[in-house]
Amino acid sequence: MKQNKLMILCALLMLAFTACSSDDDDINVDDWAKTRTYLKSVSGERGKVYYNQNVKKWYIHSAVPKTIDSVNDYYPVVMDGSFKVEGMDVMISGEVYGVDGEIPVTLGGQENYYIVLKNIIKVESETALLGKWTLVEIENGPGSLGGDQTWREEIPKSYSYVIEFKSDGTMSMPEECATTPAQHHYVFLKDTEHYTSIYPVVLIDEVPFGYAFENNKLRLHYEGAYTCDHIPATFVFQRFVGKLYD
Secondary structure (H helix, E strand, O other): OOHHHHHHHHHHHHHHHHOOOOOOOOOOOOHHHHHOOEEEEEEEEEEEEEOOOOOOOEEEEEEOOOOOOOEEEEEEEOOEEEEEEEEEEEEEEEEEEEEEOOOOOOOOOOOEEEEEHHHHHOOHHHHOOOOEEEEEEEEEEEOOOOOOOHHHHOOOOOOOOOOOOOOOEEEEEOOOOOEEEEEEEEOOOOOOOOOOOOEEEEEEEEEEEEEEEEOOEEEEOOOOOOOOEEEEEEEEEEEOOOOOOO
């Protein structure tokens, strides 16, 4: 009897693991692409993740900007299981292929595609930017390709430079000294087609930054004009808890 129960338990566990595995785990993307019609590439496209019960596939539902009812539904050839969450907001980049009638259109204005993902990130709610952040690191920037980096000496030491994003569209940022607050304005861009960023973009006094969250850190990627002799700077902040100014 115990042996029978053990066999049943093993069978259930195997079934569970099978159910959790991805349908696309065994797909060779390069071989798959050879049999498909390449259409275009997309970069930094926003959308939500959903599951199509009819065709048993996950897809990213993306509204076409400046239209009323036009939508693009991208079905990833391969997608990491951590993104297979109904309603998750994501930003994607990749190569787009035709579905060749394999996925039926169910709505007017809908276009279905396959996509070979080159990048996919979870887009946090814009409210996640609110609050205080302290500078902990600066990556790249002027001189990052072997030139002079003396500009870094003008940046206050880590944990002494604190910024604050407020819900009224303003932010506090130290200027001449770390204890002098200065008011700036920020706004989120809905249309980022003029930027190459794979991230959502926030304008801080008209200066564009792509923003991304990583655990309890905020990464602001400079997206403005720069010379080709260096890599644009990324400012890394950690969420700050405490009193900002006296």
